[in-house]
């Protein structure tokens with residue numbers, strides 16, 4: 059029968075009649091299959107004992123609630139060896155024996171529950187024509203089978219915080235399948251160890267530097283190779299470098315204060331030689347200021363519309379701007395100045411120290427200066443030299459580094475100049491980095507050591523770890539030595555982390571996903587529900 063196909067009923071079930079009621083549709087279904095198999099001995103039987111009615115809620119149909127009214131039968135089991143004498147006919151995939159809803163409706167409710175949160179899920183279900191309650195949704199989720207856990211060979215383990223950071227749990231990720239395999243309600247070594255004991259196939263444990271997971275793995279999976287996650291090792295080094303920077307900055311600041319009177323006699327702004335640019339011609343300056351005024355006017359218009367309640371998209375449309383710019387402006391508290399023009403490398407740079415020295419000796423003639431450097435190989439024009447000299451009349455350029463530039467950095471912002479790959483720094487950042495290294499030989503030594511370590515991280519050169527640790531121990535950098543002492547204690551795992559391609563990056567990704575799930579539960583859900591939702595997340 060075609061209607062039966064529409065409802066996806068089991069074989070041998072037919073639609074008897076369809077009634078439209080006030081609340082929805084009632085579909086009467088009868089079972090016509092001549093036989094049914096005994097659930098105990100699996101032998102087919104065609105001896106009907108009796109008929110009975112069963113009512114099942116089904117997934118909504120064209121927006122109406124759907125009720126299945128089934129007439130099913132009981133059969134005799136005629137197998138003399140079987141202890142079951144009478145059995146009810148099975149509905150196969152349609153519904154579980156004692157269920158009051160069809161399997162497909164139960165799956166829909168579970169999916170809604172997993173994708174949303176308690177109350178929101180109930181509201182959404184109602185909109186879709188599914189009548190359910192918060193308790194039912196929760197129960198459906200908690201009833202889901204715990205079969206996500208398979209055997210795991212490459213285990214990633216990390217902690218995460220729930221309940222606003224004062225309680226922590228543990229997430230376990232299969233690094234091969236990229237799926238979370240379990241959540242533990244705390245981050246204690248014993249809990250993690252117990253879990254690992256239940257999973258004896260583990261061969262590799264990728265973990266952070268916290269000693270809880272290290273000791274859990276040593277105790278419960280002694281044969282597994284432990285890999286200290288590169289991300290965490292780099293983070294530890296970054297923290298050590300930051301401490302060192304803070305100390306050095308204080309020293310630099312103290313030193314520069316003593317020099318200050320000699321340098322500041324005329325009250326002119328001071329710039330470093332790397333920042334020395336030709337004076338901006340009047341028409342260029344005019345154009346820049348006009349542009350800025352235009353930008354500022356539009357900024358004010360955007361703010362006004364924003365205060366009237368317009369969305370970023372509407373503002374962008376009205377002002378003919380990109381939505382992204384509007385969003386950036388709304389996020390910034392004040393008018394954001396255009397990014398500082400990057401200095402272009404020029405032929406003059408090579409000769410800048412010489413020109414500056416001659417200027418300080420009293421040579422003021424541009425043509426003379428041009429002739430002198432032209433002889434040394436300068437190929438640029440006289441005009442460029444004049445324009446650089448114009449700048450010298452308004453600002454004092456220092457041949458050495460300008461310590462004042464370092465004041466704009468805190469240790470936590472400067473540390474990224476030290477840790478990041480030099481190739482990823484733009485020109486201004488490279489200049490800032492050079493200024494730091496010139497400011498203090500300690501910082502230069504720090505930079506070399508930090509970059510060398512990061513090179514090991516980036517290129518997986520774990521074999522160089524011992525040599526690196528030795529260099530640190532013979533240096534005078536107490537903060538890095540402390541980091542090295544920590545590494546010594548966990549050296550095998552750190553070396554594995556610097557050598558193997560395996561890492562916990564995806565565990566971090568799973569923690570991020572988990573946080574999103576947690577947030578959508580308004581922080582009220584208990585750990586068991588969080589676990590279900592993370593393990594069964596789509």
Ligand SMILES: [Zn+2]
Nearest residue numbers: 096099135140
């Ligand atoms: Zn039987």
